[in-house]
Amino acid sequence: MKVSKRVATLATMGVVGLGVAAASSSANTVHGTAAASSLKGQTINVAIAYPAPKAMLAKFTAQTGIKVNWDYVQWDNLQTKIASAAEAHSYFADVADVDWSKVGEYYATKWFLPLQSYFPIASVKSAYPQATSFIRDNELVGMPMDGSLLVTTVNEKDFKAAGIKSNPTTLTQYESDLKAVQAKGIVKSPLDIPFAAAEGLSTYWYEMTAAFGGQVLSSTYAPEFTSPSSPGYKAMAWMVAAYKSGLVPKANLEDQDYQALEADQAHNLTASVFSDYSGDVGTIYNVASESKVVGDVDYIPTPGASGVGYNLGNPDGIGIPTEAKHVPAAVAFIKWMEEPANQGAFAGADGPKDVIQTFPLPSNRGGLADLVKSGKVPGAATLESLLENHARAIFPAGAPPWYSQFSNAVYTNIHAAAAGSETVAAAIKSIASTVKGLDN
Amino acid sequence: MSALRRRAERAKTGRSQAIRRGRGETALPYAMVAPLLVFIGALALYPTVLTAYGAFVHNDALDPPNHFTGFGNFQSVFSNSQVRQSFENTGLYVVFGVLLSVGLGIFFGLLLQRRFRGRGIVLALMVLPWALPGVVEGVIWSWIYDPTFGVLNSTLKSAHVISTYQLWVGTHQIESIFFISLVQVWQITPLAAILVLASLQAIPSELYEAANVDGATTWQQIKRITLPLIRPGLAIAVVEGLVMSLNIFDQVYVLNAGATTASSLMSETYQIAFGNLNFGQGYALSLLATVTTIALSLLAVKLIYRRVEF
Numbered sequence: 001m002k003v004s005k006r007v008a009t010l011a012t013m014g015v016v017g018l019g020v021a022a023a024s025s026s027a028n029t030v031h032g033t034a035a036a037s038s039l040k041g042q043t044i045n046v047a048i049a050y051p052a053p054k055a056m057l058a059k060f061t062a063q064t065g066i067k068v069n070w071d072y073v074q075w076d077n078l079q080t081k082i083a084s085a086a087e088a089h090s091y092f093a094d095v096a097d098v099d100w101s102k103v104g105e106y107y108a109t110k111w112f113l114p115l116q117s118y119f120p121i122a123s124v125k126s127a128y129p130q131a132t133s134f135i136r137d138n139e140l141v142g143m144p145m146d147g148s149l150l151v152t153t154v155n156e157k158d159f160k161a162a163g164i165k166s167n168p169t170t171l172t173q174y175e176s177d178l179k180a181v182q183a184k185g186i187v188k189s190p191l192d193i194p195f196a197a198a199e200g201l202s203t204y205w206y207e208m209t210a211a212f213g214g215q216v217l218s219s220t221y222a223p224e225f226t227s228p229s230s231p232g233y234k235a236m237a238w239m240v241a242a243y244k245s246g247l248v249p250k251a252n253l254e255d256q257d258y259q260a261l262e263a264d265q266a267h268n269l270t271a272s273v274f275s276d277y278s279g280d281v282g283t284i285y286n287v288a289s290e291s292k293v294v295g296d297v298d299y300i301p302t303p304g305a306s307g308v309g310y311n312l313g314n315p316d317g318i319g320i321p322t323e324a325k326h327v328p329a330a331v332a333f334i335k336w337m338e339e340p341a342n343q344g345a346f347a348g349a350d351g352p353k354d355v356i357q358t359f360p361l362p363s364n365r366g367g368l369a370d371l372v373k374s375g376k377v378p379g380a381a382t383l384e385s386l387l388e389n390h391a392r393a394i395f396p397a398g399a400p401p402w403y404s405q406f407s408n409a410v411y412t413n414i415h416a417a418a419a420g421s422e423t424v425a426a427a428i429k430s431i432a433s434t435v436k437g438l439d440n
Numbered sequence: 441m442s443a444l445r446r447r448a449e450r451a452k453t454g455r456s457q458a459i460r461r462g463r464g465e466t467a468l469p470y471a472m473v474a475p476l477l478v479f480i481g482a483l484a485l486y487p488t489v490l491t492a493y494g495a496f497v498h499n500d501a502l503d504p505p506n507h508f509t510g511f512g513n514f515q516s517v518f519s520n521s522q523v524r525q526s527f528e529n530t531g532l533y534v535v536f537g538v539l540l541s542v543g544l545g546i547f548f549g550l551l552l553q554r555r556f557r558g559r560g561i562v563l564a565l566m567v568l569p570w571a572l573p574g575v576v577e578g579v580i581w582s583w584i585y586d587p588t589f590g591v592l593n594s595t596l597k598s599a600h601v602i603s604t605y606q607l608w609v610g611t612h613q614i615e616s617i618f619f620i621s622l623v624q625v626w627q628i629t630p631l632a633a634i635l636v637l638a639s640l641q642a643i644p645s646e647l648y649e650a651a652n653v654d655g656a657t658t659w660q661q662i663k664r665i666t667l668p669l670i671r672p673g674l675a676i677a678v679v680e681g682l683v684m685s686l687n688i689f690d691q692v693y694v695l696n697a698g699a700t701t702a703s704s705l706m707s708e709t710y711q712i713a714f715g716n717l718n719f720g721q722g723y724a725l726s727l728l729a730t731v732t733t734i735a736l737s738l739l740a741v742k743l744i745y746r747r748v749e750f
Binding site: 079080086105108109249269408415416 | 501502522582585586587588605607609610611695696697698699700701710711713714715716717719
């Protein structure tokens with residue numbers, strides 16, 4: 001059943017499927033008798049920032065004989081664990097999270113094993129829309145585990161109630177629509193921006209900058225946001241002005257991204273998230289027990305300065321820490337995770353039983369095709385279209401090794417500008433000064 | 441054997457038995473605390489020694505290799521404006537934390553000294569916040585402080601104290617630190633109260649009876665009898681408040697995220713070590729926090745602690 005499903009999927013994928021077929025054929029060797037027998041009975045520890053798909057893991061164990069201890073660790077804590085274990089040169093997991101933002105760091109520190117000998121880079125590039133986020137100087141630091149990207153969501157019901165007949169395609173129109181929703185009293189503060197000093201604020205600014213037609217750092221990591229006419233400067237000024245004018249709820253100064261989405265957008269305190277996460281419609285807004293806007297929120301093409309803007313990719317990946325004890329079993333596990341049928345299932349193609357909660361989108365085109373074909377996940381076709389046609393990496397040269405310091409400077413300064421303790425100009429200057437102080 | 445000689449032999453045997461017994465008695469306490477010493481040595485002293493050493497080593501995961509750098513890490517952290525801000529903030533956390541936890545500890549200690557119905561239940565309930573992890577407390581209080589639906593805003597608005605819902609954390613330095621401190625004070629006050637209560641219960645009632653006979657007022661009794669005689673418990677409560685406030689992290693992490701407005705020394709240490717991956721500077725800040733904690737604790741003990749005998 002499983003094989004026939006994979007064959008059927010590949011048959012529908014045409015040329016794109018060739019890359020996936022290469023990856024899948026490698027995966028098949030893991031299930032082959034020689035490899036499988038040597039790995040049978042091994043137990044691997046997996047540290048991932050997603051809850052475990054228990055039924056799927058049981059299938060993996062049945063197929064390979066490899067047992068999996070899936071440790072679901074909150075994202076921030078997981079990064080601390082990875083750094084602590086690496087600094088102490090101690091084992092903590094055979095497979096762990098490799099976030100897009102950590103790729104530069106892990107490439108520099110060599111805390112993860114290069115994966116290109118197990119997953120040929122050419123195949124990965126052709127099968128995975130966001131592969132470049134995980135490749136540095138022809139080294140594959142991690143495999144994309146999901147296809148997360150930043151997208152715009154709107155509460156269509158609120159927009160219609162305000163007399164808005166079509167989705168905004170430009171930033172000017174978007175702002176005007178938000179003001180219309182506000183003026184009609186449908187929602188007091190319609191725009192959701194999480195202004196707490198945390199990573200979610202940084203990525204919001206990157207996405208906003210992309211919508212204004214630019215990027216925050218050049219391919220040589222030089223700041224591109226210092227001029228008042230630059231997209232980065234305009235984006236920050238726009239966000240801060242939106243907060244100060246009341247377009248964004250006052251309380252959002254304390255809200256991190258997940259709080260803003262779950263407390264505001266899911267409870268109709270806001271009507272739109274400019275930089276939302278792909279998958280949130282299915283995993284938050286349409287979950288009746290947690291939402292008051294079931295069926296009302298949709299993904300729309302992100303409005304840009306002069307037409308549809310970009311959607312920046314922020315995918316999570318998985319890799320093998322240098323201190324891993326069961327490398328072949330870990331490779332087998334990653335190959336299984338990457339199988340298109342499984343990727344589709346994690347995102348809901350086979351119904352809720354195999355879903356990984358909060359999983360945004362399949363990492364590879366095969367999984368995406370499965371998901372769209374299943375018709376079980378709202379907005380999947382829109383997301384696939386955005387991923388294929390409008391997605392772009394946050395940094396053209398990939399995340400720098402010092403990304404964490406950069407992001408810290410970004411969110412502390414934007415937060416301070418929104419709180420009124422510094423001006424946008426001072427915030428921009430401070431972030432640029434941080435970049436200058438970092439070793440390029 | 442003459443009686444004299446027998447007496448001498450007995451005396452000699454008795455002496456050696458006493459010496460053996462004395463040695464045994466001397467060794468027993470050491471043997472009993474040895475497991476704890478090993479435990480503390482492995483989990484506290486050894487890491488402290490490593491931290492002290494690491495503070496003088498350039499250890500930046502993004503800029504290898506490691507090498508001895510003298511006071512280089514200390515110079516770097518002091519030249520960092522965010523670290524300087526966190527020192528100032530931590531000073532405020534200490535002021536709020538110690539004053540409020542000790543003040544409230546004395547207040548609740550005095551209240552609980554009186555016998556009343558349900559006192560045992562009140563005592564048990566009081567210990568609950570102490571038993572909760574800091575992160576859990578941070579989350580609970582983030583709901584209480586929530587600017588949209590938090591109970592603090594709704595209560596104050598219902599009581600007409602405020603006209604609109606307020607942001608309690610995130611805008612102003614002192615206000616943010618005060619409200620984050622309250623969360624920790626809620627956690628550590630029960631222990632302070634119990635320490636004070638234990639000291640209060642050790643004071644002989646005859647002293648108060650004599651004071652009553654002499655016509656002393658309640659305030660005079662508190663000032664002349666109670667406060668001087670609870671100084672040992674008070675010293676421990678102050679040290680507890682100091683240690684907890686100087687090392688405040690969980691509550692700041694949950695309520696303030698990464699904002700510099702109310703960052704603490706520990707949150708800054710976390711960012712430098714695990715965000716920037718500069719473990720050398722992280723060790724340096726940790727060592728500074730440890731030394732400051734020890735110095736201030738010793739000072740507090742010297743100023744407050746007095747041996748009390750009844």
